[in-house]
Amino acid sequence: MSVIYILLTISIVIAVLFFAAFIKAVKSGQYDDNYTPSVRMLFEDELVKNKTKKTIKNQKFN
Amino acid sequence: MEQTSCFHCGDACSAEHIIYNDKNFCCNGCKTVYEIFSENDLTCYYDLQQAPGNTPKEIQGKYDFLSDEGIIEKLTEFNDGKHQITTLTIPHIHCSSCIWILENLNKLNPNITASQVNFGKKTVRITYKSEDISLKDVVLLLSRIGYEPYISLEDFNTGKNKVNRSLIYKLGVAGFAFGNVMFLSFPEYFEVGEFWLEQYKSLFRWLMFAFSLPVVFYAGQDYFISAYKGVKARFLNIDIPIALGILVLFIRSTVEIIFDLGTGFFDSLTGLVFFLLLGKFFQQRTYAFLSFERDYKSYFPIAVTKISNGIETPIQVYNIKKGDRLLIRNEELIPVDGILMNGNANIDYSFVTGESEAVKKQSGDKLFAGGKQTSGSIEMEALNAVEQSYLTQLWSNDVFSKNKEDGFTTLTNAISKRFTIAVLSIAVLASLYWLVVDSSKAINVFTAVLIIACPCAIALSAPFTLGNLLRIFGKLKFYLKNASVIEQLAKIDTIVFDKTGTITSNAKSKTNYEGETLSEEETVLLTSTLRHSNHPLSRSLYNILQKNNIVTLDHYEEHLGEGIYGETSDQSVKIGSAKYVGQLQPETDLKTSVYVSTNQGYKGKFTFYNAYRKGISKLFNKLKKEYDLVILSGDNASELNNLKKLLPAKTKLIFNQKPNDKLEYIKHHQDNGAHVMMVGDGLNDAGALAQSHVGIAVSENINVFSPACDAILNASKFNQLHSYIKASKTAIMIIKWSFLFSFFYNVIGLYFAVTGQLMPVMAAVLMPLSSISIVIFTTVATNILGRKLK
Numbered sequence: 001m002s003v004i005y006i007l008l009t010i011s012i013v014i015a016v017l018f019f020a021a022f023i024k025a026v027k028s029g030q031y032d033d034n035y036t037p038s039v040r041m042l043f044e045d046e047l048v049k050n051k052t053k054k055t056i057k058n059q060k061f062n
Numbered sequence: 063m064e065q066t067s068c069f070h071c072g073d074a075c076s077a078e079h080i081i082y083n084d085k086n087f088c089c090n091g092c093k094t095v096y097e098i099f100s101e102n103d104l105t106c107y108y109d110l111q112q113a114p115g116n117t118p119k120e121i122q123g124k125y126d127f128l129s130d131e132g133i134i135e136k137l138t139e140f141n142d143g144k145h146q147i148t149t150l151t152i153p154h155i156h157c158s159s160c161i162w163i164l165e166n167l168n169k170l171n172p173n174i175t176a177s178q179v180n181f182g183k184k185t186v187r188i189t190y191k192s193e194d195i196s197l198k199d200v201v202l203l204l205s206r207i208g209y210e211p212y213i214s215l216e217d218f219n220t221g222k223n224k225v226n227r228s229l230i231y232k233l234g235v236a237g238f239a240f241g242n243v244m245f246l247s248f249p250e251y252f253e254v255g256e257f258w259l260e261q262y263k264s265l266f267r268w269l270m271f272a273f274s275l276p277v278v279f280y281a282g283q284d285y286f287i288s289a290y291k292g293v294k295a296r297f298l299n300i301d302i303p304i305a306l307g308i309l310v311l312f313i314r315s316t317v318e319i320i321f322d323l324g325t326g327f328f329d330s331l332t333g334l335v336f337f338l339l340l341g342k343f344f345q346q347r348t349y350a351f352l353s354f355e356r357d358y359k360s361y362f363p364i365a366v367t368k369i370s371n372g373i374e375t376p377i378q379v380y381n382i383k384k385g386d387r388l389l390i391r392n393e394e395l396i397p398v399d400g401i402l403m404n405g406n407a408n409i410d411y412s413f414v415t416g417e418s419e420a421v422k423k424q425s426g427d428k429l430f431a432g433g434k435q436t437s438g439s440i441e442m443e444a445l446n447a448v449e450q451s452y453l454t455q456l457w458s459n460d461v462f463s464k465n466k467e468d469g470f471t472t473l474t475n476a477i478s479k480r481f482t483i484a485v486l487s488i489a490v491l492a493s494l495y496w497l498v499v500d501s502s503k504a505i506n507v508f509t510a511v512l513i514i515a516c517p518c519a520i521a522l523s524a525p526f527t528l529g530n531l532l533r534i535f536g537k538l539k540f541y542l543k544n545a546s547v548i549e550q551l552a553k554i555d556t557i558v559f560d561k562t563g564t565i566t567s568n569a570k571s572k573t574n575y576e577g578e579t580l581s582e583e584e585t586v587l588l589t590s591t592l593r594h595s596n597h598p599l600s601r602s603l604y605n606i607l608q609k610n611n612i613v614t615l616d617h618y619e620e621h622l623g624e625g626i627y628g629e630t631s632d633q634s635v636k637i638g639s640a641k642y643v644g645q646l647q648p649e650t651d652l653k654t655s656v657y658v659s660t661n662q663g664y665k666g667k668f669t670f671y672n673a674y675r676k677g678i679s680k681l682f683n684k685l686k687k688e689y690d691l692v693i694l695s696g697d698n699a700s701e702l703n704n705l706k707k708l709l710p711a712k713t714k715l716i717f718n719q720k721p722n723d724k725l726e727y728i729k730h731h732q733d734n735g736a737h738v739m740m741v742g743d744g745l746n747d748a749g750a751l752a753q754s755h756v757g758i759a760v761s762e763n764i765n766v767f768s769p770a771c772d773a774i775l776n777a778s779k780f781n782q783l784h785s786y787i788k789a790s791k792t793a794i795m796i797i798k799w800s801f802l803f804s805f806f807y808n809v810i811g812l813y814f815a816v817t818g819q820l821m822p823v824m825a826a827v828l829m830p831l832s833s834i835s836i837v838i839f840t841t842v843a844t845n846i847l848g849r850k851l852k
Contacts, residue, residue: 003260008269012242019238026230036181039158040165
């Protein structure tokens with residue numbers, strides 16, 4: 001039953017890791033703006049489309 | 063005539079708009095922006111949102127001060143000589159297209175390496191290679207595509223500002239500990255005395271103890287500090303029973319595990335702190351893009367142009383000395399009091415007075431800080447330094463340094479006084495009883511009472527009710543500074559209104575024609591001529607006369623600051639100032655007028671009026687039943703009769719009030735015990751707004767200017783003011799109901815505590831149950847309340 005020491009250690013270490021990740025996320029400013037990322041996420045398509053357009057254009061000129 | 067709207071900015075296009083690439087544009091500026099975007103493959107901008115753009119403004123020379131090293135240093139948050147990072151406020155940010163285009167700035171200029179938009183704050187953070195592109199170029203690029211940044215004196219010191227995130231950290235710590243403690247205490251809820259549990263229970267308990275340490279000493283520290291302050295000021299606030307509860311929970315639990323008496327209440331302790339912080343977090347939600355603390359700094363420019371020996375150099379406004387000669391360009395703000403030296407001064411004092419009509423000044427006249435030059439450049443000589451100007455001195459009044467909330471007892475604190483006394487006496491009485499009956503239980507009962515009576519639910523009622531209503535109001539374009547404003551709003555008995563810009567709209571939209579009647583031909587010519595001019599008065603007059611036909615002019619001239627001239631084959635018309643049209647009769651009245659003459663001589667004048675806001679009569683009639691109403695105007699009494707007709711008879715009308723008079727008037731009423739709400743708009747109301755219990759700034763465009771206040775109300779919602787006050791009153795009722803609810807829980811808990819039967823599991827169930835049911839009750843109730851609002 002002393003395996004419980006290992007289990008407890010693992011569970012607490014994992015919990016602490018997640019907690020540290022949370023602190024790091026807050027520190028990096030992730031929670032300062034909680035609206036823009038939700039919009040930005042939807043832009044990926046337009047950006048890709050633009051990039052392909054650009055390369056075609058570049059090929060033409062090169 | 064068919065109305066087409068501009069592909070770029072969505073404004074209505076006039077008949078001879080520009081067609082480019084099969085798309086309509088209202089002006090060259092908009093077309094240019096479109097060209098820039100299409101050349102760089104950025105036309106997606108128009109796919110994301112219809113007509114998202116803004117017409118770029120003429121900005122020549124306006125940003126010359128950005129070449130100054132000292133100013134660049136103040137505005138950048140990072141600068142290593144090669145790269146610079148700056149955060150600029152852009153008021154136009156309003157949709158997803160804006161985010162998209164601003165985050166793709168590097169496509170327009172590869173020297174911009176990164177840009178990131180914060181939509182809530184309406185800012186963009188730009189990283190660029192400062193060797194290849196200067197801050198000035200970045201700002202000019204933004205202005206060219208219609209995203210002109212707003213740089214004011216306020217930005218001067220905020221470049222390296224730190225954000226306070228301590229509440230999120232505390233919430234994280236408490237939540238983390240709460241989860242783990244719950245998980246560790248779970249076995250003991252059900253299996254007391256089981257073999258393996260007995261074996262390891264001290265390990266589990268000490269781990270819980272370890273987890274609760276940061277909760278008590280870090281996450282909960284605000285409650286101790288606040289309780290200590292309360293005790294010191296002999297004021298029983300809600301934080302005293304909370305701090306007492308936390309402390310007793312912690313000490314009793316620690317004692318229990320040291321002497322192996324039980325598991326302690328670490329689960330309830332961490333849960334309590336977590337829920338309390340959650341309530342705080344919920345209430346703290348603010349409007350990042352609005353500022354309620356504005357003073358003159360957010361209106362004033364960072365730098366102006368100084369002329370010495372014929373050389374123009376940008377100078378920081380704080381460095382302006384008496385006697386400096388300054389160049390004020392078109393659309394620039396006058397930063398200091400001074401004397402006009404030369405130039406055609408047409409000063410718009412709307413920031414100061416709320417009156418949008420520009421005032422003409424002659425060379426040698428005194429100019430006051432805060433005015434905006436509206437026609438061409440002028441030169442002036444500074445009379446004072448910035449801080450000593452007439453306008454800025456208003457901010458040295460005491461009301462601006464006083465914290466309004468200090469003198470105000472919130473509903474929660476009012477109830478907590480009686481609550482604390484009641485809880486303490488119950489605890490003492492119960493332990494006295496047990497001292498007689500079974501002295502071993504006395505301490506147990508005493509602590510149990512303090513634990514179970516910890517007013518978690520009471521402390522949560524107000525934050526959740528008010529926080530939710532704050533959000534509902536925000537959706538309705540009524541932005542409050544914080545939750546306590548709602549409580550203040552419910553107590554109001556006197557409402558004071560400013561006139562110009564508050565109960566009237568800013569746009570001059572009503573005219574009155576005096577003089578010879580114009581023939582149909584003349585009206586057509588007049589309308590056609592007006593259409594060519596971009597002057598605000600021409601535009602509003604054109605909008606009124608729009609229904610007339612349009613003819614093509616043979617000749618058109620515009621004389622800046624004087625008027626316009628239009629001519630067809632057989633007729634000509636002059637529109638403008640009295641002098642310009644040749645009307646020599648002196649302008650005695652203070653009203654805004656546009657004079658008209660044709661080739662047959664003087665015809666007459668159009669006088670402009672501010673229109674009163676829609677529904678104003680109805681609003682006042684609703685309000686008069688419950689409140690004393692006052693109109694406090696800085697203007698002369700010319701509107702007295704109109705107002706008398708419009709407003710209920712008992713409304714007091716007071717005219718010719720200086721900013722300080724307004725402040726004193728409100729103070730006088732407050733000294734007589736009135737709860738005063740001030741509704742105003744300009745900087746001249748700033749003192750009154752700060753002095754009143756609730757100062758509401760009415761604003762037609764919330765992104766632009768409003769003075770320091772407790773709430774900002776969008777002008778379109780002005781007629782809903784009454785229902786918002788009523789909603790605040792209902793919210794107070796909701797809080798009272800939820801108090802009743804939490805007392806009910808407390809009574810149940812107290813029964814167990816007083817009889818000495820309080821089990822940790824019971825506390826652990828009762829605490830979250832009461833908190834969550836309160837949260838649900840208040841949220842549902844306020845949402846029902848919010849649905850009725852418009």
